[in-house]
Each structure stands twice: as structure tokens, then as C-alpha cells.
Amino acid sequence: MDIIFCDELLQEIFHRLPPPSSSAVSLVSKRWRRLLLSSLSSLTLRLSPNHPPLPSLSSFLSHHTYLSSLSLSSSSSSSAVATTAFSDSLLVSVSAACPNLTRLRISTGPVSLLPLLSLSTSCPRISSLSIILSRPVLSLFFLSYFNCLKSLNLTLTGNGSPDSISDQFTSYSTPLELESLSLSGIRAGDYALTWLWKNCSYLTLSKLVFENCEGVGDNHSFSCFIKGLKSLHEAELKTCRSIISLILLNLAENRSDSLSSLSIHDGGNRESLLHFLRETRCNLRKLDLRLPLDLEDIHLLEIGTKFNQLHVLRLQSCCMVTGEALKTLGLALSDNLEELALTNCDVINKQNGYGFLVELAQNLRKIKILDLSYNHTLVDKEFASMIGSYCDLRTLKLRGCSRLTNVSLISLAKNCRHLESVDLVYCHGIEIEGVEFMILNCSKLRNLQVEDRKVSEAARRWMADKVIEVQI
Structure with a gap:
């Protein structure tokens, strides 16, 4: 009994150790190594298809009694057939050794149907699944066997499409109660997705992600699904120009007001975005928008009119908007906006600000997080005039602002007394003395990102005394 109690106590201690310390535990003794393995709940492995460690992998995983989260990736590239065989064998090993698994991410390559069915039986508690499937995909009905599934990340690869999709399993009596759905690589001919649109619960899905997608399968089923969602809080659309209009138009027709977060990167449509901004009922x-050629002043004016409760606004590579529109938007959002990102913003880079940032800052005094990364023409004078309005700033990102010098850091330390984190990587005008000044004069600073060559030995001692973490 005493031994069992001692083992449980050691395992609890191991749980609380930071990663650098926990890696040394296994060197103490075989018993400590066994206890460490059995206490781990999360594991990430990088494996090579060129080495066949699969019997030993099952044995290795079986020692992790409390393993609930597992991520498997590959360290080399092989043919599709080889990676599928490798991934299938990994799934077999996981099924045999990890009965308590709740989260599985396998990105070594496509997996086949039979190992997935075996996984659903051997690991019935899986709630989060990230897998790759190879075309042609005939059906996604196998997902119905994962009774606890809440989060699905599905990527389709390869060429080819089935001659037909069987309607035998189109509808399933019990809805798939997903809370998060992420799809990547979907094409117009991937009609197996119809099963998802007809069987995902309208009531539970809160996050929807499309990445590098050119289609949604059956457009009608998808449209009905999007319009019917009752609890969608977050939508991310990345590199999906072919389907962006379809998604935005259907989101605009959704009568629910639950959507609170929208991200569109690298592929938009001006008319569809404007229609969504005008017609949506959501608040x-x-x-978060990265639409270099699809975001214009009229969109910013609609955002300011419709979403004055906005807390976070991120604009990246905004080439077609003017400083006047951004200032008008800032005035409209002044009461609630707490995070602002103007990354690689042409208004700053082309016009060198011309006071635009100063006027914008005067209207946004509640900002706590500010990202001005990669604005290469931002200079000390403009920065010093602007930063005085951000007295409540906690996080500042200046990565790639190459014309700023140590002078800007003096203004920063003087005006932003609550600053906790700052990113100065690739700020070529900032030198060792500027970094030292920041460390000595920003009393609440806890995180600093800067090149290693700019951190002196004295600065390292001061950071250790003040518990400041430095990231390169």
C-alpha cells in the first residue's frame, strides 16, 4: 500500500514538472521512467516510414496508461501508397495500445476505412480526430461509429473521383454532434461531403474552418446546412476563392445571430463580402481579414456601421483602403476595440503615415494589443507621436519595422507602463542598448522577442532577476 501511495505521489509531482525537468526524470531509475511514462496524458511522435518500429510502437504506447492525446507525424515523404500503408499500420498500433485515447491527430498520410473502423471500436472515447483521406472517397458514414466525436479535422488528397455516390447511407438516424469541423483540400467533385451536410447537428457546431478548398460537394445540401446552423460562433475561410461567395451568401441568410468571429485570408469577393456585411444578423x-485586392473603403465603412461592438480587428496587407476610411472606422469602434492589427499596411508604407496613425490612436485609447508588424516605413517620429495614446497597452508587435531605432523604445517605456510583451525581431535599427533600456524601464515586461545577438550578458542577468522570458 505504501509503495502504491508513493508511486501516485511521484506521478502527481511529474505532472507538475515543466518540460525541461520532466525529460531528466527518466534518467534517475527504471522505476521513475516507468512512472513518468504512465503519468503522461499527451504525446507527440515524429516517425519515419523507412523504419519499421511498429511492434515496438505498440509496446511503447502500452506503457502510457493515462495517455489521452496523441499526435503522429512523419519525418520523410514517400509515395501515396507507402504512406497509406504506414498510416494504417500506425492506426492498428494505436487501436491495440491506447484504449483511453480521446484526441488523435495522424498526419503521416492517408488512412483507410478498415483501420478507422477498428479505431472506433478500440478507442470509443475519441472526441477529437484529425485524419487524411485519399480520393476517391465513397462515403463518410464511418464517422457515425465515433459516438463521442466532437471535433473533426479532415483533409482530402490525391486525384480521382468516384463514378457515383451511394445514397444508402445518406441519412443517419442519430445526428453527428460535432462542435468543431475543419476541412482542407475539398474539391467540387467530393460529393461524399453530402453525408456531413445532412448528418451534422445544426445545434452543436460552433466552429467551421475551410482551408485550400475549391468546392463543398453538393452545393444545395451545403447551403441548407449553413443556413440552418443555430450555434455557429467562429468561421475561418483560408484560400477558398472558388467558394467564398457561396459561403458568405449563405452565412448572410443564416437567421441566427450567434456568429462572433470571422476570418478570411487569401481569397475573397468584394460583392459577396459587402453583401454579408450589410445583410447578416450577427454581431x-x-x-480578421487578409484580402489585399478585395477589401476597399466601402467595406470598412460598413464594418464601422454594423459592428460597433467589435473587440478584435486584424487587417493584413490592406492595399486598397485609405487612411481616411481607417480613421473613420477607428472612430466608430472607439468604445470597445481592444486589439488592432495593421500588418504590412499600404496606408502606412506608401504614405509614411502622414499623421494617420496618430489620429487613429487618439480614437482608440482602449487598445491593449497592437500589431504593426512589417510596416517598413514606420519611423521614430510617427511612432513616438502615436504611442502616447496607448497608455493601456499590454502587447506590442513591431516585427519587421526596420526603420525604428532605440529612440522609439524610450517613448514606449515612458508611455506604456503596463506593457507585458513586445516583439522586436527584424527591427534592424534597434540595438543592444535599446533592448537593455526596455528591460530596465518596463517594470511589467514578461516576454521579449528579439534576436539573440541583441541580448547582452547584463540584459540576461536582469531578465533572470525579473523573470522575463526571451524568445528568438
Whole structure:
């Protein structure tokens, strides 16, 4: 009994150790190594298809009694057939050794149907699944066997499409109660997705992600699904120009007001975005746009009119908007906006600000997180005039602002007394003395990102005393 109690106590201690310390535990003794393995709940492995360690993998995983989260990736590239065989064998090993698994991510390559069915039986508690399937995909009905599934990340690869999709399993009596759905690589001919649109619960899905997608399968089924969602809080659309209009138009027709976060990167449509902004019933709190050629002043004016409760606004590579529109938007959002990102913003880079940032800052005094990364023409004078309005700033990102010098850091330390994190990587005008000044004069600083060559030995001692983490 005493031994069992001692083992449980050691396992609890191991749980609380930081990663650098826990890696040394296994060197103490075989018993400590066994206890460490059995206490781990999360594991990430990088494996090579060129080495066949599969019997030993099952044995290795079986020692992790409390393993609930597992991520498997590959360290080399092989043919599709080889990676599928490798991934299938990994699934077999996982099924045999990890009965308590709740989260599985396998990105070594496509997996086949039979190992997935075996996984659903051997690991019935899986709630999060990330897999790759190879075309042609005939059906996604196998997902119905994962009774606890809440999060699905599905990627389709390869060429080819089935001659037909069987309607035998189109509808399933019990809805798939997903809370998060992420799809990547979908094409117009991937009609197996119809099963998802007809069987996912309208009531539970809160996050929907499309990445590198050119289609949604059956457009009608998808449209009905999007319009019917009752609890969608977050939508991310990345590199999906072919389907962006379809998604935005259907989101605009959704009568629910639950959507609070929208992210669109690298592929938009001006008319569809404008229609969504005007017609949607949702009240966005977070908006993240990287649309160099599809975001214009009229969109910013609609955002300011419709979403004055916005807390987070991120604009990247905004080439077609003007400083006047951004200032008008800032005034409209002044009461609630807490995070602002203007990354690689042409208004700053082309016009060198011309006071635009100063006027914008005067209207946004509640900002706590500010990202001005990769604005290469931002200079000390403009920065110093602007930063005085951000007295409540906690996080500042200046990565790639190459014309800023140590002078800007003096203004920063003087005005932003609550600053906790700052990113100065690739700020070529900032030198060792500027970094030292920041460390000595920002009393609440806890995280600093800067090149290693700019951190002196004295600065390292001061950071150790003040518990400041430095990231390169």
C-alpha cells in the first residue's frame, strides 16, 4: 500500500514538472521512467516510414496508461501508397495500445476505412480526430461509429473521383454532434461531403474552418446546412476563392445571430463580402481579414456601421483602403476595440503615415494589443507621436519595422507602463542598448522577442532577476 501511495505521489509531482525537468526524470531509475511514462496524458511522435518500429510502437504506447492525446507525424515523404500503408499500420498500433485515447491527430498520410473502423471500436472515447483521406472517397458514414466525436479535422488528397455516390447511407438516424469541423483540400467533385451536410447537428457546431478548398460537394445540401446552423460562433475561410461567395451568401441568410468571429485570408469577393456585411444578423466581436485586392473603403465603412461592438480587428496587407476610411472606422469602434492589427499596411508604407496613425490612436485609447508588424516605413517620429495614446497597452508587435531605432523604445517605456510583451525581431535599427533600456524601464515586461545577438550578458542577468522570458 505504501509503495502504491508513493508511486501516485511521484506521478502527481511529474505532472507538475515543466518540460525541461520532466525529460531528466527518466534518467534517475527504471522505476521513475516507468512512472513518468504512465503519468503522461499527451504525446507527440515524429516517425519515419523507412523504419519499421511498429511492434515496438505498440509496446511503447502500452506503457502510457493515462495517455489521452496523441499526435503522429512523419519525418520523410514517400509515395501515396507507402504512406497509406504506414498510416494504417500506425492506426492498428494505436487501436491495440491506447484504449483511453480521446484526441488523435495522424498526419503521416492517408488512412483507410478498415483501420478507422477498428479505431472506433478500440478507442470509443475519441472526441477529437484529425485524419487524411485519399480520393476517391465513397462515403463518410464511418464517422457515425465515433459516438463521442466532437471535433473533426479532415483533409482530402490525391486525384480521382468516384463514378457515383451511394445514397444508402445518406441519412443517419442519430445526428453527428460535432462542435468543431475543419476541412482542407475539398474539391467540387467530393460529393461524399453530402453525408456531413445532412448528418451534422445544426445545434452543436460552433466552429467551421475551410482551408485550400475549391468546392463543398453538393452545393444545395451545403447551403441548407449553413443556413440552418443555430450555434455557429467562429468561421475561418483560408484560400477558398472558388467558394467564398457561396459561403458568405449563405452565412448572410443564416437567421441566427450567434456568429462572433470571422476570418478570411487569401481569397475573397468584394460583392459577396459587402453583401454579408450589410445583410447578416450577427454581431461580430472578432474580424480578421487578409484580402489585399478585395477589401476597399466601402467595406470598412460598413464594418464601422454594423459592428460597433467589435473587440478584435486584424487587417493584413490592406492595399486598397485609405487612411481616411481607417480613421473613420477607428472612430466608430472607439468604445470597445481592444486589439488592432495593421500588418504590412499600404496606408502606412506608401504614405509614411502622414499623421494617420496618430489620429487613429487618439480614437482608440482602449487598445491593449497592437500589431504593426512589417510596416517598413514606420519611423521614430510617427511612432513616438502615436504611442502616447496607448497608455493601456499590454502587447506590442513591431516585427519587421526596420526603420525604428532605440529612440522609439524610450517613448514606449515612458508611455506604456503596463506593457507585458513586445516583439522586436527584424527591427534592424534597434540595438543592444535599446533592448537593455526596455528591460530596465518596463517594470511589467514578461516576454521579449528579439534576436539573440541583441541580448547582452547584463540584459540576461536582469531578465533572470525579473523573470522575463526571451524568445528568438
